[in-house]
Amino acid sequence: QENLDAQKTAFVLRKAWTLYSVTPLYGFRRGRLRDYARLLSAFIAAEKQKGLAVEVGVELDIKVALSSLADLRGSELDQAGLLVQLSSRSRASSRNSEDKLLWSGWFCSMFGDDLSENVPENFTCLPLFLTHGAESYTALVGSWFQKTFDCCFRRLAISPLNLSWMVAMWAGYKLDRAASAVELVFSMPRLSHPLDISYAIHPEDAKALWDTVQKTPGEITQGEVDIFMDCLYAHFHRHFKIHLSAAKLVKVSTGIASAHCDGIVKILHSQYLPGVLMLLTELAISQIQ
């Protein structure tokens, strides 16, 4: 796996990103980023005028910046990532005050060859979109992109099946320093009052379990993930007489990253960023297709 420039990708770490899948963008020109920033800025200002104000009572000048993330790509076939940032400079503050970052969103494709291989010319494939910030800004930016590049955004939910894949994979990664516990959160179905069960496992125990299950390093099969999860379920049942396999897995957390079924991820470690992004790109592509 390539080692991404830690400084350039630092903005990704330790933030909760909301995931979307995006269909290919039509007519996107990498050289026109400044123009696009200007157009998006004008669009946001116009929407504010229309009364669709994002923040009531606060006068904000919204500054838009678009930049390429050359490092955020997997193979040569991938498009470089695209970062969109909305910052504010309050009119009341002095000339020297710094812009405050209000919202960021970035498009990326990490080994998304399955999609980019099959698109006609003039389409740019960046199937994964991650946002951090108010939902109202996400809606504004999203609708501008949809209008301008004829693409479609959809929230990317993560099924329990995919969450278990993630926890098995991430629990097996080696971490240099002391890692946090591997945690799985389950939601119990069909109860009058919602009940969540949090199952925390010592990271070394989880890694030891995965090491006995995984046969080929670098390769993971569904069968291996099933065995890993079955061991965890069996252990829990032995102690608490509850079948976690009948509940819905809603969130997984490891020292590498955490993911929630509503399509929210947090990546904690730059070393495994490409792997995590690759998995998320795959999920985004299967939602598109």
Place this chain on the structure above:
Amino acid sequence: HLATSLPLPSERDHLRPRIDMVVFMIDITSKYSLKNVETSLAHVDANFFLGKVCFLVTGVGRVNACSIETNAVCKLAEAYCSPVLFCELELEGIRAATAQRLLRMLQICAGHIPGVSALSFVSLMRNSNDD
């Protein structure tokens, strides 16, 4: 007759009518339901697998709540030479249509349809696998 797992309690054996068909229900949101079915299958007499067993996968409308791979269910059904039906019980139309299909299958399994036996299900399945 509904049961949460097999084998059926032996105390009621003498009161039970003849069993013409067994439908194993698998909830796609529950890994446990698949495990339960796998264990229960062991208690079914081999003769039933000549067209009198069917797998019914429910909850397929909720793609984002999947805890089981549909591939795994299809492989299981293939191993037991039995058909799989997919449905979403929450939708009335699909629920009614599925019930009608099962009823039709049951009529055949019970021998109420002249000229068609449960064995035809097995041969029908083989044809679709050849595609």
